[in-house]
Amino acid sequence: MHSETPASLPLKMAAIGGLLFLHLPLALIFLYAFTTEEKSFQFPPPGLTLRWFSVVWFERPDIWGPLWLSVKVATLATLIALVLGTLAAAALSRAKFFGKDSISLLFILPIALPGIITGISLRSAFDIMSVPFSTWTIVLGHATFCIVVVYNNALARFRRLSGSMIEASMDLGANGPQTFRHVILPQIGSALLAGSMLAFALSFDEVIVTTFTAGQQTTLPIWMLNELIRPRQRPVTNVVALIVIAVTFLPILAAYYLTREGEHTGGTGK
Amino acid sequence: MNTATSAHSRGRLADFLYRNSGILTLALLLPPLLWIGIVYLGSLFALLLQSFYSLDEFSGLIVHEFTFSTYRRLFTPTNLTIILRTVVMAAAVTIVSAIVAFPIAYYAARYARGGWKALFYLAVMMPLWSSYLVKVYAWKLILAKEGIITWIADKLHLGWVLDGLLALPVIGGSSLSFSYIGTFLVFVYIWLPYMILPTQAALERVAKNFIEASADLGATPRQTFSTVIFPLALPGIIAGSIFTFSLTLGDYIIPQIVGNSRPFIGTTVYALQGTAGDIPLAAAFTVVPVIIMGIYLIVARRMGAFNAL
Numbered sequence: 001m002h003s004e005t006p007a008s009l010p011l012k013m014a015a016i017g018g019l020l021f022l023h024l025p026l027a028l029i030f031l032y033a034f035t036t037e038e039k040s041f042q043f044p045p046p047g048l049t050l051r052w053f054s055v056v057w058f059e060r061p062d063i064w065g066p067l068w069l070s071v072k073v074a075t076l077a078t079l080i081a082l083v084l085g086t087l088a089a090a091a092l093s094r095a096k097f098f099g100k101d102s103i104s105l106l107f108i109l110p111i112a113l114p115g116i117i118t119g120i121s122l123r124s125a126f127d128i129m130s131v132p133f134s135t136w137t138i139v140l141g142h143a144t145f146c147i148v149v150v151y152n153n154a155l156a157r158f159r160r161l162s163g164s165m166i167e168a169s170m171d172l173g174a175n176g177p178q179t180f181r182h183v184i185l186p187q188i189g190s191a192l193l194a195g196s197m198l199a200f201a202l203s204f205d206e207v208i209v210t211t212f213t214a215g216q217q218t219t220l221p222i223w224m225l226n227e228l229i230r231p232r233q234r235p236v237t238n239v240v241a242l243i244v245i246a247v248t249f250l251p252i253l254a255a256y257y258l259t260r261e262g263e264h265t266g267g268t269g270k
Numbered sequence: 271m272n273t274a275t276s277a278h279s280r281g282r283l284a285d286f287l288y289r290n291s292g293i294l295t296l297a298l299l300l301p302p303l304l305w306i307g308i309v310y311l312g313s314l315f316a317l318l319l320q321s322f323y324s325l326d327e328f329s330g331l332i333v334h335e336f337t338f339s340t341y342r343r344l345f346t347p348t349n350l351t352i353i354l355r356t357v358v359m360a361a362a363v364t365i366v367s368a369i370v371a372f373p374i375a376y377y378a379a380r381y382a383r384g385g386w387k388a389l390f391y392l393a394v395m396m397p398l399w400s401s402y403l404v405k406v407y408a409w410k411l412i413l414a415k416e417g418i419i420t421w422i423a424d425k426l427h428l429g430w431v432l433d434g435l436l437a438l439p440v441i442g443g444s445s446l447s448f449s450y451i452g453t454f455l456v457f458v459y460i461w462l463p464y465m466i467l468p469t470q471a472a473l474e475r476v477a478k479n480f481i482e483a484s485a486d487l488g489a490t491p492r493q494t495f496s497t498v499i500f501p502l503a504l505p506g507i508i509a510g511s512i513f514t515f516s517l518t519l520g521d522y523i524i525p526q527i528v529g530n531s532r533p534f535i536g537t538t539v540y541a542l543q544g545t546a547g548d549i550p551l552a553a554a555f556t557v558v559p560v561i562i563m564g565i566y567l568i569v570a571r572r573m574g575a576f577n578a579l
Binding site: 015022023025028032040041043044085088090103107112113114117118123147198201202206207208211212221228237238241260 | 291292294295296298299301302303305306307309310311312313314316317319320370371373374376377378380381388390391392393394395396397399400401402403404405406407408409410411412414416417418420421459462463466512513516517519520521522523526527536539540543549552553556559560563
């Protein structure tokens with residue numbers, strides 16, 4: 001739907017204003033990471049300093065444990081989601097059968113329903129089955145809502161995968177694993193990579209489900225949440241926020257470039 | 271020799287699976303289906319089960335016997351107020367998100383091209399995917415009494431507008447970060463991209479010749495907008511509203527960090543399962559947004575929103 005006439009001024013202003021509304025707040029996070037004021041959010045900052053970066057690096061060991069746990073959880077959840085999401089997409093991209101729509105709805109459900117429902121459901125299940133909290137209880141929750149991210153990305157690519165290539169490969173004597181490795185994987189690889197990166201980013205900063213499945217463990221987002229509720233050295237939180245932005249920003253950007261030829265499927269449903 | 275046989279039989283297995291695509295589909299689908307079925311649906315079932323248990327008032331232990339007493343404890347005036355407050359907030363957030371999102375989606379779908387289009391897309395995707403907590407935190411900085419909004423208002427000599435706003439009954443408060451206005455702004459900010467993307471997708475699908483036909487038949491641009499473009503965009507807006515409504519309904523972190531600490535459904539559930547240890551009531555409370563969303567989804571489906579997802 002393209003128009004030949006230029007956009008009217010109010011429309012332009014509303015659109016640009018909306019985009020600024022989406023982006024300016026993140027710029028403030030950046031600014032406040034350099035402020036010399038650590039007790040309040042005074043604007044404009046009374047002075048600028050690089051001190052908080054060294055504080056994070058040398059004086060706050062409490063950040064490293066949560067950071068490591070988050071990386072570990074995100075990696076495990078992504079791997080599980082990668083396998084399950086790809087299988088689901090492979091199955092649902094070609095087959096037509098009764099109940100297919102309900103099954104695809106099932107994979108979307110963990111992100112369509114509010115996170116608190118997933119969270120408290122898992123907590124109830126752990127409670128009923130007396131499962132103690134561990135890294136794996138966090139991974140279990142994260143993998144569940146990461147499946148859909150891989151699934152969405154893989155599904156779009158599988159639909160474009162031509163069946164005749166697979167048939168040709170098998171006619172030429174390749175077995176199943178060979179066909180997968182030499183014919184299917186090269187074609188879906190970048191979509192799977194994009195899906196995994198988005199899944200990693202999603203899991204890395206997830207907090208809503210995590211608070212229910214972590215018990216006493218602290219992931220980086222839970223550490224941040226604690227700092228938001230009971231702040232000490234506020235600019236340190238900003239420095240950590242910048243780390244989180246960097247860790248999530250780069251995979252998202254990479255995922256965009258990996259999937260941009262063809263339809264946009266990155267994250268219509270996060 | 272041995273490897274040759276196994277390679278041969280594997281080849282035959284692949285052939286067999288390829289020819290019997292039903293079995294292949296089942297084999298592929300089974301692992302993810304089992305995961306979602308056991309981990310997710312199993313947990314949802316556990317939640318439902320918990321809501322029919324009760325909490326022993328004296329021992330504080332959960333009584334594992336089927337009862338409706340927890341649901342009787344749910345429908346008290348206090349809890350109904352909490353539910354109403356949350357639904358009103360979710361509705362307000364949804365409506366304002368739709369209004370703010372529309373021009374962005376409309377511009378991106380109708381006027382942006384080439385590099386601009388990619389920029390618009392990224393400009394919406396980046397905030398969607400960037401960290402939820404970081405975004406909430408950014409608003410804590412903005413809305414703080416000593417923060418940037420107060421500073422701008424003072425510089426523009428508009429401090430009285432801000433004070434007037436905060437003096438309003440119900441929605442006002444001691445500062446923006448301790449008022450419903452603050453909570454509301456953060457909700458709109460956080461969920462806005464979820465509204466923009468489906469709206470834009472629906473607008474992209476409006477065929478150009480529809481608009482030309484409408485103009486040829488004598489409609490003014492305004493008429494074309496209200497009778498052709500907007501009705502076709504509506505399923506997209508409703509699809510977006512599923513997210514904004516549902517996510518606001520269940521959120522428990524934003525009202526904790528920005529707001530006047532009056533409880534929402536999410537914060538109540540969180541407090542019940544945590545400090546109070548009353549998992550049955552927390553479970554029963556969670557059933558409320560599930561039912562509300564169930565009704566919402568049925569209505570949305572009737573209005574064709576699922577095709578726009």
